[in-house]
Amino acid sequence: MTIKSDRWIQVMAREYGMIEPFVAEQVRGGIISYGLSSYGYDMRVADEFKVFTNVFNTLVDPKHFDPRSFVDIRGDYCDIPPNSFALARSVEYFRIPRNVLCIVLGKSTIARCGIIVNVTPLEPEWCGYVTIEISNTTPLPARIYANEGIAQVLFLESDEPPLVSYADKAGKYQNQTGVVPPRL
Structure with missing residues (x-):
């Protein structure tokens, strides 16, 4: 697998709609940067958040997820x-x-504050808004x-297509919109 450059990312975004909206340069200046970088794309976090709460004393169970968790x-920022x-x-x-296949890694500015960003791989032919898991490891x-950089997407191109893509298997997170909690 080969990591793809800014040139490839730009062509794929503009001609094939791989990233929408697409920002063709790094946007900086008093914000956490986002946009196209040498070998990746720094995506932004939207203004929608779901923060864990223990108000209802629910159990976090991936097989029986309680939305009251x-x-x-919604706002310009979220305090975790x-x-x-x-x-x-x-x-x-x-x-x-x-x-x-895309691998997503947290930005250094975020990580250096004790905030860990996790995103599972973006599989071949997956489409949607990326659900971002954010852990505050600090006391x-x-x-x-919101609307600032959160993580960098790296694009890895294989020398051959997979036998079965995410779209082929009708993945449960295909075409997701909004903040999507666990599905079984």
Whole structure:
């Protein structure tokens, strides 16, 4: 697998709608940067968040997920409580080509604050807004700013397409919109 450059990302975004909206340069200046980089794309976090709460004393069970585990927050930022967790989504909608797999890594500015960003791989032919898992590992509240950079997407192109893509198997998170909690 080969990592793809800014040139390839730009062509795929503009001609095939791989990333929408697409920002063709790094946007900086008093914000956490986002947009096209040398070998990746720094995606932004939208203004929709689901933050874990223990108000209803629910059990977190991936097979029987209780939506009361979260409180919904919408705004210019989200303060995640100490040692807590939130789900969010990307501003950008992604359409991953059949012979490409994406790995998403948290930005250093975020990581250096004790905030861990996790995203599972974006599989071949997956489409949707990326659900972003954000963990505050600190004993202090942590602020996440909406519409600013949160993670970098790396595009890895295979020399051959897979036998079965995410679209072929009708993956449960295909074409997701909004912040999507666990599905079984």
